[in-house]
Amino acid sequence: MRDEFEESLRRALRPPAVDSGFARRVAQRVEAQQHQTRRRRRLLIVALAAGVLAFSGAAIHQRSVERRNLEAKEQLLLALRVTGRELKRAQTVVLKGDEP
């Protein structure tokens, strides 16, 4: 036999009738959430693409700076070699001119 107090509790806690718009409101929130998720995903893809582009640009720029530095270094070495050779030639001429 069921306790009367417990039966009263069952009656009191019986779920209320739900208005017919609830399922529609949930569906709308699901739609909105999916829309937001898609938007976030698109933004993430755009951000990733921008990041890759920026990184590639920086890498290309860095390589170009390094190449220019290398060329400048080679030109400097060439100039030093040419200068050394010319100095040596001048020294030879000067030394020959000093001989009696």
Added chain:
Amino acid sequence: MLTPNDWRPSFETLVRAHQQRVIGLARNLTLDAALAEEIAQEVFLALHSELPSLRDEHHLVAWLRRVTCHRAFDQLRRRRTSQAVSLVQAPQPESDDGAAANADFLLNERLRRWVGALPEAPRQVVVLRYQEDLTPDEIARTLEMPVNTVKSHLRRGLELLRAKAQRVEDEVSDAR
């Protein structure tokens, strides 16, 4: 098993099938109709993402009960309004057929308030026991707690409720 691709017909059907249970649980745990609707919407939103991992109807119902209880208490902790429901917010009786209906309504309201004023653990156990008609074993599985703990919360909850009912009865007798 349901997949996200067929959610539109299936998901709406699921919402309609379980909305009363979820809103009822949330309302009985929070004593706040507006908050209960918000919690129920959040629970169904979470269900939409969780659907692929739910094996069957039984698993789904257990998941809904557990998540509703957790979210209801999370919301209450955030808002700290568990005791803040006034008579003005209470729903009006659905039928006004006379004094008997009104007395039933007031008794039900009073019982709901008392249940709503119980500490968290006994409250959710009492609500699952008397709203959902679950056995202590089923409640233990739903809330992932030992059966003896469930029985102890149930006993404590019922003692508190009976004590309040007795006190009111005594006050009424004294007034006569």
